[in-house]
Amino acid sequence: MRRGRLSTQGRAAxxxxxxxxxxxxxxxAAACGSxxxxxxxxxxxxSAAVGVLPSPTPGSSITVVYHYPAPPKAVLAQFTAxxxxxxxxxxxxxxxxxxxxxxxxxxxxxxxxxxxxDWSKVGQYYKTKWFTPLNQYFxxxxxxTDMPQIDTFASNNQQLAMPFDSSFTVSxxxxxxxxxxxxxxxxxxxxGYTNALNQIKTKGTVPNPLDIPFAAAxxxxxxxxxxxxxxxxxxxxxxxxxxxxxxxxxxxxxxQWMVNAYKTGLVPxxxxxxxxxxxxxxxxxxxxxxxxxxxxxxxxGSVYNVPSTSKVVGQVQYVPTPGASGPAQNLANPDGIxxxxxxxxxxxxxxxxxxxxxxxxxAVWAGLKGPSDVISGFPLPARVxxxxxxxxxxxxxxxxxxxxxxxxxxxxxxxxPPWYSQFSNAVYTNIHQxxxxxxxxxxxxxxxxxxxxxxxxxx
Amino acid sequence: xxxxxxxxxxxxxxxxxxxxxxxxxxxxVVFIGALxxxxxxxxxxQAFFTVNPLNPPTRFAGLANFRALWHNPFVRQSxxxxxxxxxVGVGLSTLFGLxxxxxxxxxxxxxxxxxxxxxxxxxxxxxxxxxxxxxxYDPTFGVLNSVLKSLGVINTYHVWxxxxxxxxxxxxxxxxxxxxxxxxxxxxxxxxxxxxxxxxEAARVDGAGRWEMFKRITLPLIRPGLAVAMxxxxxxxxxxxxxxxxxxxxxxxxxxxxxxxxxxxxxxxNFGQGYALSLLATFATMLLSLLILAVVYRRVEx
Numbered sequence: 001m002r003r004g005r006l007s008t009q010g011r012a013a014x015x016x017x018x019x020x021x022x023x024x025x026x027x028x029a030a031a032c033g034s035x036x037x038x039x040x041x042x043x044x045x046x047s048a049a050v051g052v053l054p055s056p057t058p059g060s061s062i063t064v065v066y067h068y069p070a071p072p073k074a075v076l077a078q079f080t081a082x083x084x085x086x087x088x089x090x091x092x093x094x095x096x097x098x099x100x101x102x103x104x105x106x107x108x109x110x111x112x113x114x115x116x117x118d119w120s121k122v123g124q125y126y127k128t129k130w131f132t133p134l135n136q137y138f139x140x141x142x143x144x145t146d147m148p149q150i151d152t153f154a155s156n157n158q159q160l161a162m163p164f165d166s167s168f169t170v171s172x173x174x175x176x177x178x179x180x181x182x183x184x185x186x187x188x189x190x191x192g193y194t195n196a197l198n199q200i201k202t203k204g205t206v207p208n209p210l211d212i213p214f215a216a217a218x219x220x221x222x223x224x225x226x227x228x229x230x231x232x233x234x235x236x237x238x239x240x241x242x243x244x245x246x247x248x249x250x251x252x253x254x255x256q257w258m259v260n261a262y263k264t265g266l267v268p269x270x271x272x273x274x275x276x277x278x279x280x281x282x283x284x285x286x287x288x289x290x291x292x293x294x295x296x297x298x299x300x301g302s303v304y305n306v307p308s309t310s311k312v313v314g315q316v317q318y319v320p321t322p323g324a325s326g327p328a329q330n331l332a333n334p335d336g337i338x339x340x341x342x343x344x345x346x347x348x349x350x351x352x353x354x355x356x357x358x359x360x361x362x363a364v365w366a367g368l369k370g371p372s373d374v375i376s377g378f379p380l381p382a383r384v385x386x387x388x389x390x391x392x393x394x395x396x397x398x399x400x401x402x403x404x405x406x407x408x409x410x411x412x413x414x415x416x417p418p419w420y421s422q423f424s425n426a427v428y429t430n431i432h433q434x435x436x437x438x439x440x441x442x443x444x445x446x447x448x449x450x451x452x453x454x455x456x457x458x459x
Numbered sequence: 460x461x462x463x464x465x466x467x468x469x470x471x472x473x474x475x476x477x478x479x480x481x482x483x484x485x486x487x488v489v490f491i492g493a494l495x496x497x498x499x500x501x502x503x504x505q506a507f508f509t510v511n512p513l514n515p516p517t518r519f520a521g522l523a524n525f526r527a528l529w530h531n532p533f534v535r536q537s538x539x540x541x542x543x544x545x546x547v548g549v550g551l552s553t554l555f556g557l558x559x560x561x562x563x564x565x566x567x568x569x570x571x572x573x574x575x576x577x578x579x580x581x582x583x584x585x586x587x588x589x590x591x592x593x594x595x596y597d598p599t600f601g602v603l604n605s606v607l608k609s610l611g612v613i614n615t616y617h618v619w620x621x622x623x624x625x626x627x628x629x630x631x632x633x634x635x636x637x638x639x640x641x642x643x644x645x646x647x648x649x650x651x652x653x654x655x656x657x658x659x660e661a662a663r664v665d666g667a668g669r670w671e672m673f674k675r676i677t678l679p680l681i682r683p684g685l686a687v688a689m690x691x692x693x694x695x696x697x698x699x700x701x702x703x704x705x706x707x708x709x710x711x712x713x714x715x716x717x718x719x720x721x722x723x724x725x726x727x728x729n730f731g732q733g734y735a736l737s738l739l740a741t742f743a744t745m746l747l748s749l750l751i752l753a754v755v756y757r758r759v760e761x
Contacts (some may be wrong), residue, residue, distance in 0.1 A: 124513065215708045273620060422727045
């Protein structure tokens with residue numbers, strides 16, 4: 001009897017322990033999965049008319065998680081003084097930030113009140129409904145003229161973010177190196193551009209004059225899109241069908257041109273592991289290459305003309321992007337700022353977007369009031385009116401203003417497809433493989449097209 | 460009355476005593492349950508579901524995720540790459556760990572300093588180490604090219620990581636070996652120090668040389684330590700991620716199974732397949748660990 005009783009009691013304790021454990025785990029799981037939105041914020045429908053924002057609660061705070069460094073504290077304090085909302089700015093690298101956005105959204109967990117919406121993610125976010133549409137808060141149609149890239153953040157007429165900045169691919173040339181090699185006229189066609197690069201290589205001014213970032217990363221995909229645009233086309237049509245499978249197509253020619261440039265030594269062999277950012281800062285800024293075909297707008301001022309990190313100060317200029325028969329269009333790749341659906345302080349977040357994207361403030365981020373107020377690495381203001389304020393104060397502001405007005409989206413019309421990440425993954429993986437000699441250009445094209453077919457079928 | 464009160468007085472502390480171990484253990488059990496057991500259960504269950512925010516709703520998929528992984532050439536390539544990472548990583552870390560442990564076993568004034576130096580790579584974050592080794596391997600200004608060229612081994616600077624698959628994997632794995640060897644060395648050292656000196660003295664009396672003593676006494680008696688060190692190395696190499704990501708990005712030539720899991724889960728948002736691949740990696744870890752234990756581990760009693 002005694003042993004039996006003891007035995008029963010002995011089992012009760014572990015069972016009790018197991019039950020307690022399960023309850024705690026269940027509570028933890030429920031806590032992890034619960035939405036933290038709400039609080040004192042008004043519901044999205046609180047605003048009465050387009051452009052009328054709900055008033056933020058004084059004394060509240062917002063968390064901004066972004067891949068740019070925080071604006072200077074003194075400037076953020078101006079926003080707090082204006083609205084009573086305190087800003088906690090958290091800087092997270094771009095790649096990590098995309099993972100955090102996905103992880104937080106899929107677990108329906110509060111992550112930030114404002115965060116990055118990359119142009120390439122808009123289709124995905126439309127489908128996943130991870131971001132609050134902003135159409136009822138901002139008059140998008142009225143802003144279109146002053147913010148030429150605002151459409152980049154719309155999918156199926158839903159405005160999922162406002163432009164954080166403006167950015168587009170441009171071509172840059174080190175004029176000192178090119179002139180030393182006898183290249184006097186700026187090439188405006190791809191043939192002329194290739195000849196000029198070969199001339200620089202032959203003269204030995206720099207042994208490998210062209211920067212193409214061949215690391216298997218997003219920058220390589222972007223380079224292909226821009227090169228395809230330069231050859232007079234685009235990679236996908238409005239229904240997301242591949243336009244690059246025929247050898248005569250611009251996409252095929254662009255891929256062939258890029259791989260040939262690597263194999264013939266126009267591009268440094270080391271670039272097989274170089275990302276776009278490394279290309280700008282390590283290759284071009286150090287004078288090891290003479291040109292970046294698909295550079296980012298703003299790099300002359302923010303990278304090449306910065307004496308502490310550049311050896312080519314005053315040598316690099318924006319040049320018209322060479323195309324098949326003349327200057328090509330430049331592709332837009334701006335960053336947006338949006339409100340996750342799990343945000344706690346929507347009113348505060350909306351007030352911040354309005355303040356951050358204001359004409360004067362956008363110019364301040366790019367240097368209107370001097371270097372002490374800029375956001376480090378900020379490419380260009382999202383507004384034409386802000387760029388006009390900067391004319392004469394920032395390198396190349398006048399040229400960039402006209403380029404901004406004519407830049408076009410990578411996927412004009414429908415915007416980036418929901419499966420863009422997988423598509424880009426296939427693009428950069430196969431182009432990298434083709435450059436590394438692991439597959440031919442034809443195989444790369446076939447593999448990318450096959451992936452598009454699968455993605456379309458699965459979407 | 461007095462008898463009853465004595466009995467009651469004895470029972471109360473015994474009851475408290477019975478529950479005390481469970482109360483003391485409960486925080487750990489909750490911790491392990493929440494951070495290991497619960498995710499394992501979720502992963503196992505969700506591996507059989509379509510979990511994809513781009514393709515809602517979540518629904519039962521049977522073995523579809525596993526079939527899709529099997530037909531994915533990048534998954535197959537990353538699995539093959541991971542086998543190479545394991546072979547190089549487990550082999551070299553065990554070999555170097557054994558050598559270092561044998562050196563550390565000798566009594567010397569330098570032992571403490573050597574031990575501290577050996578342990579240093581283990582203490583550094585993997586990302587930091589990968590960045591450091593990235594500079595060493597850099598094709599433009601890396602130390603490796605510079606040293607090899609000055610020694611006359613190469614004529615021109617080479618691109619080490621990113622071109623050849625096997626070379627890339629070996630060089631990336633060397634970075635991890637540098638990090639995990641100290642752990643292997645310490646585990647083997649602990650096993651070495653448990654061997655009674657009398658065995659060596661008896662062997663010396665019998666005329667055994669150093670190689671004979673190593674082969675017939677040391678090696679058989681450190682097999683438990685070797686097995687644990689190899690299993691630890693296996694787990695770490697099978698999960699290699701940081702070094703691959705920093706040194707080779709997403710290039711398929713060097714992609715590991717964990718990098719592929721990350722890609723599938725967070726880039727493609729196909730969490731169902733990500734769960735399935737994680738589950739397969741867990742099973743592979745368990746099976747290979749059991750294989751190592753079966754081949755290497757032997758119970759040792761002194």
